Amino acid sequence: MKTVLITGANRGLGFETARQLGAKGYKVYLGARNEEKGKIAAEILLKLGYNVEFIKLDVTKTSDIRNLHDRLKKNSESIDILINNAGVFLESSGPTDISEASIFKVDPVIILKTIEANTMGPLKLIQSIVPLMMEKNEGRVINVSSQMGALSEMGPFWPGYRMSKTALNALTQIVSAEVENTNISVNSICPGWVRTDMGGENAHRSVEEGVATAVWLATCEEPPKGKFLRDCKVIDW
Ligand SMILES: NC(=O)c1ccc[n+]([C@@H]2O[C@H](COP(=O)([O-])OP(=O)(O)OC[C@H]3O[C@@H](n4cnc5c(N)ncnc54)[C@H](OP(=O)(O)O)[C@@H]3O)[C@@H](O)[C@H]2O)c1
Structure with a gap:
């Protein structure tokens, strides 16, 4: 049975991803800060x-x-799939x-806080979990x-959110290059504009549509x- 860790999975896209992968028989570690x-x-x-x-x-x-890492090591548990989903949109x-x-x-403090959650969080989790995958x-x-x-x-506006995701994409490419000779895949996805607390009620997509690419990457x-x-297709960086 494959295991998946999803961060920020108590609501929104993270919860829907947990629900769909749970339904497919994956063991889901549902991460939440609260x-x-x-x-x-x-x-x-x-x-x-x-x-x-x-x-x-x-x-x-x-x-x-660190607690998560220690626990995985102690119990000889492993994470097969890491989904860095947790994110914040703090500028408006x-x-x-x-x-x-x-x-x-x-x-600028808000920009740093955004980067701390959206970029440094995934970086720290990758540093903790990818060596175990290796x-x-x-x-x-x-x-x-x-x-x-x-x-x-x-485009204009939301510099912190935009830069945090540009840097996340750079992180994807750096890690992918470092593990290129292994069976580890590292990808970025865009869910589209989705009706969650972050996306708001006027967004074009349902959560089911929003998680389709992540679920496909996890299971294909x-x-x-x-x-x-x-939408399961490569787009420009
Ligand atoms: N919705 C969209 O249109 C859209 C579009 C493009 C990309 N995305 C990305 O998709 C991901 C999920 O977004 P969403 O729409 O599902 O947003 P959401 O409904 O606002 O959910 C965000 C989730 O992230 C969690 N979170 C925030 N900071 C965290 C932290 N420091 N540690 C752990 N969890 C934390 C939240 O936890 P709490 O409940 O405790 O706050 C919540 O579970 C984000 O990375 C977002 O940038 C969304």
Whole structure:
């Protein structure tokens, strides 16, 4: 049975990814920074009969990541698939609200906080878990990025969010290059504009549509390596 760790899985795209992979028989480690919310989310999936375990995981807390690593080592557990999904959008109330989102207005502290969660969190988890995958010469990393971070289509506003996802895409490419001679795939995906707390109610896509590429990368026979994908197709960085 394959195991998957999904960060920020108590709601939104992370929870839907957990639900779909749970339904397919994967063992799901459901990561959430808030213990109460994480346990409630895991309970919903357990009641459906899925193999789900809550893991307290704030991706900005090195101690949480160290605890996870120690636990995996101690119990000889492994993560076959790491889905770096947790993310924040701190510069305005959503992707249609530009009131405070100009690069001339955003507080650099907010930019740093965004990068800490959206980029440094995935980096720390990769540093913790990919070496364990390398011992088995097998694994998959799926970084949930955004087209808002694509340099080929860079636009105005939300500098912190955009830069955090551009840097996440760079991280994808760096790690992918370092593991190129292994059976480990590392990819970025863009879910599209999805109706979650982050995307807002006017977004074009359902959560089911939003997670399709991540679920495909987690489950397909031969995943691509070092790519940026949306709708299961490669897009420009
Ligand atoms: N929705 C869209 O349109 C869209 C588009 C492109 C990319 N994305 C990306 O998709 C991913 C999921 O977004 P979503 O739409 O599902 O957003 P969401 O509904 O706002 O959910 C975000 C999740 O991330 C968690 N989180 C935030 N900071 C965290 C931290 N430091 N440690 C652990 N968990 C943390 C949240 O936990 P709490 O409940 O505790 O806050 C929540 O579970 C994000 O990376 C986002 O950038 C979304």
